[in-house]
Amino acid sequence: MKQNGKARALIKFAVSAAVALGGLFLLQRLLVPKYVDGIVEGAFIAEYYGEKKDFDVIFVGDCEVYENFSPIVLWQEYGINSYIRGSAEQYIWQSYYVLEDTLRYETPKAAIFNIQSLQFDKSQNEAYNRMTLEGMRWSPSKVNAILASMKPEEQFLDYVFPILRYHSRWSELTASDIRYMFDTKRVSHNGYYMRVDVRPAENVPTGRILGDYSFGENAWKYLDMMRELCEEKGVKLILIKAPSLYPYWYPEWEEQVEEYAQKYGLPYINFLELTEETGIDYSTDTYDAGLHMNLSGAEKLARYMGRFLREEIGLLDRRGETELQEIWKSKIEAYEAEREAQYVKYGMKEENGQ
Amino acid sequence: MLFTTYEFMGFMAVLFLAYYLVPKKCQWPLLLAASYLFYFCAGADYLIYIMVTTLTVYFAARMMEKNADKQAAYLKEHKAELSKEEKKAYKETQKRVRLRWLISCLLLNLGVLAVVKYTNFFISNVNGILNSLGSGKQISFLTLALPMGISFYTFQAVGYLIDVYRGTVPAEKNPFRFALFVAFFPQLIQGPISRFGDLSKTLYEKHRFEAKTLCLGLQRVLWGYFKKMVVADRILAGVRTIVGDVGAYEGAYVLVGMLFYTVELYADFTGGIDITIGIAQALGIRVEENFNLPYFSKSLKEYWRRWHISMCSWFRDYIFYPVSISRPMQRFTKFSKKRFGEKVGRRLPMYLSSFTVWLATGVWHGASWNFIVWGLGNWAILMASEELEPLYEKFHDRFGARGRLYGLFQMFRTFLLVCCLNLFDCYSSLGDTFRAFGSVFTAGNWNVLWDGSLMELGLTMLDYWILAGGTVLMLCVSLLHRTGSVREKIGRRVYPLRFAIWYGLFLAVLLMGAYGIGYDASQFIYNQF
Numbered sequence: 016m017k018q019n020g021k022a023r024a025l026i027k028f029a030v031s032a033a034v035a036l037g038g039l040f041l042l043q044r045l046l047v048p049k050y051v052d053g054i055v056e057g058a059f060i061a062e063y064y065g066e067k068k069d070f071d072v073i074f075v076g077d078c079e080v081y082e083n084f085s086p087i088v089l090w091q092e093y094g095i096n097s098y099i100r101g102s103a104e105q106y107i108w109q110s111y112y113v114l115e116d117t118l119r120y121e122t123p124k125a126a127i128f129n130i131q132s133l134q135f136d137k138s139q140n141e142a143y144n145r146m147t148l149e150g151m152r153w154s155p156s157k158v159n160a161i162l163a164s165m166k167p168e169e170q171f172l173d174y175v176f177p178i179l180r181y182h183s184r185w186s187e188l189t190a191s192d193i194r195y196m197f198d199t200k201r202v203s204h205n206g207y208y209m210r211v212d213v214r215p216a217e218n219v220p221t222g223r224i225l226g227d228y229s230f231g232e233n234a235w236k237y238l239d240m241m242r243e244l245c246e247e248k249g250v251k252l253i254l255i256k257a258p259s260l261y262p263y264w265y266p267e268w269e270e271q272v273e274e275y276a277q278k279y280g281l282p283y284i285n286f287l288e289l290t291e292e293t294g295i296d297y298s299t300d301t302y303d304a305g306l307h308m309n310l311s312g313a314e315k316l317a318r319y320m321g322r323f324l325r326e327e328i329g330l331l332d333r334r335g336e337t338e339l340q341e342i343w344k345s346k347i348e349a350y351e352a353e354r355e356a357q358y359v360k361y362g363m364k365e366e367n368g369q
Numbered sequence: 370m371l372f373t374t375y376e377f378m379g380f381m382a383v384l385f386l387a388y389y390l391v392p393k394k395c396q397w398p399l400l401l402a403a404s405y406l407f408y409f410c411a412g413a414d415y416l417i418y419i420m421v422t423t424l425t426v427y428f429a430a431r432m433m434e435k436n437a438d439k440q441a442a443y444l445k446e447h448k449a450e451l452s453k454e455e456k457k458a459y460k461e462t463q464k465r466v467r468l469r470w471l472i473s474c475l476l477l478n479l480g481v482l483a484v485v486k487y488t489n490f491f492i493s494n495v496n497g498i499l500n501s502l503g504s505g506k507q508i509s510f511l512t513l514a515l516p517m518g519i520s521f522y523t524f525q526a527v528g529y530l531i532d533v534y535r536g537t538v539p540a541e542k543n544p545f546r547f548a549l550f551v552a553f554f555p556q557l558i559q560g561p562i563s564r565f566g567d568l569s570k571t572l573y574e575k576h577r578f579e580a581k582t583l584c585l586g587l588q589r590v591l592w593g594y595f596k597k598m599v600v601a602d603r604i605l606a607g608v609r610t611i612v613g614d615v616g617a618y619e620g621a622y623v624l625v626g627m628l629f630y631t632v633e634l635y636a637d638f639t640g641g642i643d644i645t646i647g648i649a650q651a652l653g654i655r656v657e658e659n660f661n662l663p664y665f666s667k668s669l670k671e672y673w674r675r676w677h678i679s680m681c682s683w684f685r686d687y688i689f690y691p692v693s694i695s696r697p698m699q700r701f702t703k704f705s706k707k708r709f710g711e712k713v714g715r716r717l718p719m720y721l722s723s724f725t726v727w728l729a730t731g732v733w734h735g736a737s738w739n740f741i742v743w744g745l746g747n748w749a750i751l752m753a754s755e756e757l758e759p760l761y762e763k764f765h766d767r768f769g770a771r772g773r774l775y776g777l778f779q780m781f782r783t784f785l786l787v788c789c790l791n792l793f794d795c796y797s798s799l800g801d802t803f804r805a806f807g808s809v810f811t812a813g814n815w816n817v818l819w820d821g822s823l824m825e826l827g828l829t830m831l832d833y834w835i836l837a838g839g840t841v842l843m844l845c846v847s848l849l850h851r852t853g854s855v856r857e858k859i860g861r862r863v864y865p866l867r868f869a870i871w872y873g874l875f876l877a878v879l880l881m882g883a884y885g886i887g888y889d890a891s892q893f894i895y896n897q898f
Binding site for chain 2: 027031034035038141169172173179182185186
C-alpha cells in the first residue's frame, strides 16, 4: 500500500513536471522573435547551421558585409563557394567568436573581416547583441561571445532561457510567431541580405571631430585573437573596409588599420578608395544614400572580390562539382525569385515582368 | 542581492537543497553562514555594523543576566541575614548595574543608527538655519552608506536586549545562535521585526523535510512575487511620473498618484513580507505575521493594529509603555491632574506618550521632515478620533449608523485617510506635498481622468488592465482570507485544480512581471529604512 502511494506520488510529480516544463517550452518558442518579417537580420547567424559546411570563403562582420557582397555572383562568375556570417552591428568580439564557431565545423581557405567594428570597444546595444548571439548554437564560443558582449543591465540567464527576456512579448505577437514557432524560412542568400531599391547618396555628412582616434584595447585584442586563430587553423585572413560612406571612416582609423595589416602581412582592401576599380556608382548602387549597397552594388563588389580571391589568394573554380552545382541551383532560383519580387515591390518592374 | 534577482533565486535553491541535506544539527549554522553571505553580497563594508550590533547586544545581555543570576544567588545565600530593606536596597543597586549595561548598549547601537541615518538630515537643517540667518557658512554633507536593513536589525536586537533586562526572555548563551537571530536573512531587507521569544522557538530547531511545508512556503513566496513584480513594480512608472514633477502633475493627477502609491506600497510591502514568511516557512521556521488585512480597517486606530504589526507593537512595548510609566511622566500626570482636573489630567500624559511614539515612528521611517509630519499627522488624527469618540457614538445611536453599509463607508473613509497620509511618503519635501495636496482643490483638471491623459503616465492600456486584474485578485484573496488561510483552502481542492492555480500564478509572474530589460523595477520600499 505504502509503495503504491509512493509510486502514485512519483507519477503525479513526473506528470506535473512534464506539463509545467512542456508548457514553458511552448511559451518560449512562441515568445522569442522569429525575425522572418520586418527586421530579419536576427535570423542570419542561425541560417548557417543548415548549410553543407564546405565553404572556400567566410565573410564575418556587420551590415557592411551582409549587405555589400553577393555570394551568388561569387559562385556564378568565379565558382567560389562563400558564406557571410554577419549580423546587425556585429561587434568585433562577436565576429571573432562567430568565426571560432564556424571553424568548429569547417576550415575555409580565407576569412574576410570588415574592420568597421574596430571603432567599438564595448557593446552599444542589447538588441544587436541578441540578433547575433541568439542565432549561435550552444558551444564554448557562444558562451564566451555572450560573456564578452553583455551590457551591465543584461543577464546571462536571459540568454539561456530567452523567455525571461521576451516574457512581455505576448502583447505584440503576430501570426508569424505561431506560423514559425517550430519552423523558419530562409531570409538571406548565404548570409546576404538583398535590397534592389535605389536611393542615391547625396550630401554625405563628414565625421564629427573626435577627441581620440585610437581604437580601443578590447577591439585590438579581438583582432589579434582573430589573426592568431586564422594562423593556427591555416586560414588566410583578409581585412576589408566596405565602401559605405557613412558612418564616416576617418583617415586616422585608416592609418591604424594599414599599419596593422602591414605589420602582420595581412591583405587589406579599402573599397572606399576603389570606386573606379569596382565601378561603384553612388547614384545607383546604394539603397540608403550611401550606407549600404543595393543588389547592383553588392554584385559589383562581389565581382571585384572574386577576381582578388582567384588571383591573389589562388582560390579555384568549383563550378564543376556536381554536389555544389545542385546546392547552388536552388539558391540561384531563390535569389532570382526574390530579386524579381523586390523589383515589383519597389515599383521598378510591373508584376507581369515589364 | 534583492529578492527579485536571479542571484537570490539561485541562492535560495542551493540553500533549500543544502538545508535539508546537511545533518539537522548543522541547519542553523548553515542559515547563519547563508545570512552572512547574503549580507556580504549587499556590501562587504556593512558587515562591520551588523557584527558590532550583534557582539555588543550579546555581551550586554549576558552581563545583565550574569548580574541577575548573581543577585539571585546572593539573595538566596543571605536570605536569613538580610532585612527586607537591605534586600530591596541590594536589588536596587544591582538593577542600576543592569540599567547601566542596558543604557550603554542602547546608546551605542541607536547612536550608530542615528549617525548613519540622520547626520546629513541634521546637517541640512543646520544649513537651513544658517541660511535663514544670512550666514554664508555651510556644513558639508558626509558620505555615509546606510547599511541594508539597519533599522530592522537594530530594533530587533534592541528589543531582545530590553526583554533580557526585563527578564522576559533569557539571554542567549551561544553568540552564533544570537548572531543568527539578528541576521536571519529573509527578514533583513524589510522585517518583520521579530521578538526573540517568538523566533527562537523554531529558528534553532531541527527541521525534517516535509513536502507539504515546503510547498506551502513556496506558494506564499510565489504570491509575494506576484504582488511585488506584477503589481508594485508595474505601477511604479505611473507613481514616478506623477510625483516626479509637482508642477506638471497637479489636481486630479495627485489623487491618481495617491491611489497608485497606496496600491504600490501595499503590494510592495506585503509582497515582500509574503516572500520573507514563505521562505522561512519553507525552512520550517515561523515568522510572525506583519499584516492583517489592513484596508478592511474601520478606523485609523484599527489600521495601525493591522499594518506593519511588528513595528507598531515594538513601539508600543519599548517606547509607549516605558514612557507612560516613567517617573517624569508620573510627575507630569500628577501635575496635569492638579492643574487641569481629573478627566483631562488623566488623558494628557497618554497623549504625550503617544506623541513620543509617533514622533519616533516618523523619524524611524526616514530622515526627512515629511516623515516626521507624517508621523505627527497620524498622531493628531488618532488623538482627535479618541476625543471625538463619544460624539461618534451619539451619532451612531441617533442615526442607527451601524449596519454593513456604514461599515463599508468606514473602511472607505479609513482607506482615503491612509491615502492622504501616504502623500507625505510620496513627495520629497513638505512644500511639494502641501502644494500637491492643495492643487486637488484648486486645479480643476478633472478632465484628465477621462481624456486620455492617464495614458501618458508611462503606463499603457495593457498595464492598466494588468494592474486592475492584479488589484482585484489581491482584493479577492484578502476577502477569502477573512475566513481562513487561502492556501489551505486551495490545498483542499482536487490536484489538477491546485496545479492549475499555482502554475497559472507562476505564469502570471513570469509573463506579466515587470522585470528584465525595459523595466526599471525598484528595490523594496521598506528596504531603505
